[in-house]
Amino acid sequence: MSSRSFLVADPLAAFIAGASEPTDPVAVRLIDRTAELGGVSGMQIGPDQALFMTALTRISGARLVVEVGTFTGMSALAIARGLAPGGRLVCCDVSEKWTTIARAAWAEAGVDDRIDLRIGPAVETLAGLADEPLDAAFIDADKPSYVAYHDALVPRLRPGGWLAVDNTLWSGAVAEPPSDTDDANTVAIRAYAAHAVADDRVDTVVLSIGDGVTLNIKR
Secondary structure, three states: OOOOOOOOOOHHHHHHHHHHOOOOOOHHHHHHHHHOHHHHHHHHHHHHHHHHHHHHHHHHOOOOEEEOOOOOHHHHHHHOOOOOOOOEEEEOOOOHHEEEEEEEEHHHHHHHHHHHEEEHHHHHHHOOOOOOOOOEEEEEOOHHHHHHHHHHHHHHHEEEEOOOOOOOEEHHHHHOOOOOOOHHHHHHHHHHHHHHHHHEEEEEEOOOOOOOOOEEEEE
């Protein structure tokens, strides 16, 4: 499978895929089902990023994770597979249509009992969560709200917990000189980058996996 990273050409992507754990049949079927949706399927994270999300969840021993933006469920599937025994993932999304596909994949993979899907505006869902500290969180939703999601989640993270934020390289557009013609998402992601790196509550690193993942570690 080709990489979703604009930085990795297909021959290198093929090598990376061959040197990593293979994509399992459930994930392959989810990729194929999502591709049937057409252009919007580009919102799905790639297999290499899914492996990374599972590994990050597992090595951190995460038991309580929140995801903002679920789409057809690939990232949630990856995180759920890495949860510590008894762990739980709370997913926030606004689409019944797309998350119906997600629910089917989670059930097929046998992780649906670990996932609590909540349909509605994420800011409202986050405000209604119990005060239990989070081990980790993942944001992959509307870009203009990234700063708001970040500020809603960082205070809830335990020390050493992580917040991963997707699409923070935006196909390289964020590195171009700012222009009056920049789209709202590019402007928002630049603003998020400045906000995250200036946040003294976290240590921040931008990874070039996929379309860019900003990883924040709670101090």
